[in-house]
Amino acid sequence: MYGIIDIKLKRSFLLITGTLLFIFHELFVSDVYAYLDPSSGTMAIQAILGVLVGAGIAVKVYWEKIKYKLSNIRTKGKN
Numbered sequence: 001m002y003g004i005i006d007i008k009l010k011r012s013f014l015l016i017t018g019t020l021l022f023i024f025h026e027l028f029v030s031d032v033y034a035y036l037d038p039s040s041g042t043m044a045i046q047a048i049l050g051v052l053v054g055a056g057i058a059v060k061v062y063w064e065k066i067k068y069k070l071s072n073i074r075t076k077g078k079n
Contacts, residue, residue, distance in 0.1 A: 059066070
């Protein structure tokens with residue numbers, strides 16, 4: 001039983017690792033012949049900050065539900 005699970009886990013791990021390596025290889029090209037002006041960098045920073053602020057607001061909105069779920073998990077573990 002454990003042998004089959006180990007093989008499936010190894011196969012899925014290799015598949016995920018291979019996919020991620022392929023994606024990173026394709027995205028991070030060593031030679032790029034393009035011009036990026038300062039406004040492109042500013043736009044990227046704004047996008048990153050927007051994602052962080054959005055995630056923070058989502059956590060704030062759902063904080064009570066998250067706290068309730070975590071407290072239920074903790075009390076079930078003690079019983």
